[in-house]
Amino acid sequence: MTNWFRLTKTARDSAARLGELVTPHGTVPTPIFMPVGSQATVKAVTAEHLKDIGIPLILSNTYHLYLRPGIEIIQKLGGLHHFMNWDRIILTDSGGFQIFSLARLQAINDEGVRFRSHIDGSEHFITPELAIQFQEVLGADVIMALDICPSLQDKAEKVEEATLRTHRWAERCLRVHSRIDQALFGIVQGGFVPELRRQSARYLVSLDFPGYAIGGLSLGEPKQSTQDMIDVTIPLLPENRPRYLMGVGSPEDILSGVSRGIDMFDSVLPTRVARNGSLFTARGRLNIRNAMWKEESAPIDPTCNCYTCRHFSAAYLHHLFRAEELLAYTLATIHNLHFMHDFMGKVRESIAEGGFGAFEESFLAGYQTTDEKVRVAQKQKWLEKWKQSEIDA
Amino acid sequence: MTNWFRLTKTARDSAARLGELVTPHGTVPTPIFMPVGSQATVKAVTAEHLKDIGIPLILSNTYHLYLRPGIEIIQKLGGLHHFMNWDRIILTDSGGFQIFSLARLQAINDEGVRFRSHIDGSEHFITPELAIQFQEVLGADVIMALDICPSLQDKAEKVEEATLRTHRWAERCLRVHSRIDQALFGIVQGGFVPELRRQSARYLVSLDFPGYAIGGLSLGEPKQSTQDMIDVTIPLLPENRPRYLMGVGSPEDILSGVSRGIDMFDSVLPTRVARNGSLFTARGRLNIRNAMWKEESAPIDPTCNCYTCRHFSAAYLHHLFRAEELLAYTLATIHNLHFMHDFMGKVRESIAEGGFGAFEESFLAGYQTTDEKVRVAQKQKWLEKWKQSEIDA
Numbered sequence: 066m067t068n069w070f071r072l073t074k075t076a077r078d079s080a081a082r083l084g085e086l087v088t089p090h091g092t093v094p095t096p097i098f099m100p101v102g103s104q105a106t107v108k109a110v111t112a113e114h115l116k117d118i119g120i121p122l123i124l125s126n127t128y129h130l131y132l133r134p135g136i137e138i139i140q141k142l143g144g145l146h147h148f149m150n151w152d153r154i155i156l157t158d159s160g161g162f163q164i165f166s167l168a169r170l171q172a173i174n175d176e177g178v179r180f181r182s183h184i185d186g187s188e189h190f191i192t193p194e195l196a197i198q199f200q201e202v203l204g205a206d207v208i209m210a211l212d213i214c215p216s217l218q219d220k221a222e223k224v225e226e227a228t229l230r231t232h233r234w235a236e237r238c239l240r241v242h243s244r245i246d247q248a249l250f251g252i253v254q255g256g257f258v259p260e261l262r263r264q265s266a267r268y269l270v271s272l273d274f275p276g277y278a279i280g281g282l283s284l285g286e287p288k289q290s291t292q293d294m295i296d297v298t299i300p301l302l303p304e305n306r307p308r309y310l311m312g313v314g315s316p317e318d319i320l321s322g323v324s325r326g327i328d329m330f331d332s333v334l335p336t337r338v339a340r341n342g343s344l345f346t347a348r349g350r351l352n353i354r355n356a357m358w359k360e361e362s363a364p365i366d367p368t369c370n371c372y373t374c375r376h377f378s379a380a381y382l383h384h385l386f387r388a389e390e391l392l393a394y395t396l397a398t399i400h401n402l403h404f405m406h407d408f409m410g411k412v413r414e415s416i417a418e419g420g421f422g423a424f425e426e427s428f429l430a431g432y433q434t435t436d437e438k439v440r441v442a443q444k445q446k447w448l449e450k451w452k453q454s455e456i457d458a
Numbered sequence: 459m460t461n462w463f464r465l466t467k468t469a470r471d472s473a474a475r476l477g478e479l480v481t482p483h484g485t486v487p488t489p490i491f492m493p494v495g496s497q498a499t500v501k502a503v504t505a506e507h508l509k510d511i512g513i514p515l516i517l518s519n520t521y522h523l524y525l526r527p528g529i530e531i532i533q534k535l536g537g538l539h540h541f542m543n544w545d546r547i548i549l550t551d552s553g554g555f556q557i558f559s560l561a562r563l564q565a566i567n568d569e570g571v572r573f574r575s576h577i578d579g580s581e582h583f584i585t586p587e588l589a590i591q592f593q594e595v596l597g598a599d600v601i602m603a604l605d606i607c608p609s610l611q612d613k614a615e616k617v618e619e620a621t622l623r624t625h626r627w628a629e630r631c632l633r634v635h636s637r638i639d640q641a642l643f644g645i646v647q648g649g650f651v652p653e654l655r656r657q658s659a660r661y662l663v664s665l666d667f668p669g670y671a672i673g674g675l676s677l678g679e680p681k682q683s684t685q686d687m688i689d690v691t692i693p694l695l696p697e698n699r700p701r702y703l704m705g706v707g708s709p710e711d712i713l714s715g716v717s718r719g720i721d722m723f724d725s726v727l728p729t730r731v732a733r734n735g736s737l738f739t740a741r742g743r744l745n746i747r748n749a750m751w752k753e754e755s756a757p758i759d760p761t762c763n764c765y766t767c768r769h770f771s772a773a774y775l776h777h778l779f780r781a782e783e784l785l786a787y788t789l790a791t792i793h794n795l796h797f798m799h800d801f802m803g804k805v806r807e808s809i810a811e812g813g814f815g816a817f818e819e820s821f822l823a824g825y826q827t828t829d830e831k832v833r834v835a836q837k838q839k840w841l842e843k844w845k846q847s848e849i850d851a
Contacts, residue, residue, distance in 0.1 A: 104778075396504075
């Protein structure tokens, strides 16, 4: 089997590590954050914007592409890379998570899963074999096994059943996968049951995947639960294979994941919150829609070197958001993706220099939600007014 | 007075002419089409996209910028060029047209006009002096006098009153305008009354503006009326000053205007229809949302050299529109603006080569609304089915 991953350094102050993911569309340093382009585009930006930031790898989604425009159409158009004009690395998720979170689930048995489309209610049946076939047609560099993602409410028995079925499906995925230019990753499940997570990791490792994902940990559960599940899983995964924590992408959670030995992350968070005007800075997230930015001639983050911060004042961005101009979403997305890209570079640099722990500590000390401060200040003001009116009355 | 315009050639087969508009932010060849960026951004594209197309000049709007973010804020931010990061030419409309079309008009007298904002209903009073003051602060290269735009329903008496008031306002605008790095254009009004249009042209010319606009001709009136009003106006305007037909921007109407001696055009049409999926091609406008494009691997227009057509299939664009992805609006806007830019280049080339009449004829012969053809075909199909069901029954 091709070697898809090179471990280049392991930190001494934590389980953090440096590596390289090697694919037909390029080699990328890890730990890495992957922006999400579910529907064959990262929302609001062009491929050139992504390249200008330096992004080597994006994630797209089999569930979305299967429903619209349809796998056959992308096949006719020459595969996903060509369809969306992205000549760098693509990872496709199998659709497992979306079927269980976005679609209306109809029935699930050993053969596969029946669901209704969230777009038009049409009924579909997907098997592990189909999920691989679709992903082979899409042609991403890294593809994922079809998994079952239990919900937070599921009882232990149901979680166990789902986990064991995920294992059988992983084996079937591996069996039918034939493209040697694609790495097929297995997905560790097991809900929040440590023993099931361990069992899942052991089983998947026995199948010898070129990479391992940890799934089912971005459901809104307490952070401690996420960390516990990572901690029971990681020691059972082989050192020389990449580890991908699915759906996790805030700077805080990435630091937590990196310190536990995770190599890859993805999340819609940076792009989704950008479109709501929530922008990442080294001092925390700020909301550009807030009136405090109305006359600010400095960029959102004067230390930032992104296209948005190099060319535009916070006041201009504030104006675009207030005026609901489409350019607002583009400029905000560019900024947040640049922040994440830059942040991951600093994470890797700190590991290389043996100072990841210190970096994590100093980053978290400086990072707080500016919005929070603003809200507190506003509330304070409101309370004072209210007190005043009581005195007046 | 600075020379803002050089007439370089006049056609022999029509009143079409070639010229150059000379401004502090560059010299542009005329006839020219100006994309509209009402709120300090051309919707859905960045300045780099516009520059990549080759666009030298955009239009922005005093009415919109006055209401949001406010003239003072743009002043604090260093003027409109700096605020929106556009170092090429800007023309600002005075806001006259918007006050009479978009805002809720409250009262109008010789002093000025009272209206309510279309955004929040707040009341405002604008005078010709204020309109100039605002535009001096914004700092566009070409600015417009404050005019009154009668509606199609207005009686002759009211149109005359508005026209005469527009003249008095034009004089006041000229009197207070002090920035010598800005060209202030007068606007010929007069509704659809030929004698009033003539009177308006003569009066404004007597004031000696560096350029003349023809206003009030994009209200949905019959095309013949527009052409008649241009025809009575043009002979009265000096040859060596630019002529700007406001709010007109379809390829057909531009050809008609050019043949009558117009040098400058602006319209939201190419960008607005782009966001609805209506795309300009040499064969007419097509709607990319139509199912006929679902599997089309060729670009929208295989002869087009724009960013969108060089990189993406019609099927991809169709997918983006169906999936309501923001990138759809960006790619469609780039294409339509590139089409207009390219089209104006061909218009100028044909005038230079003495073949404008032939170009106009051949362009119009090839240009038809593809949508129209599709609708006809669909209707035909539907009629056949209907006939069939009658036979079946």
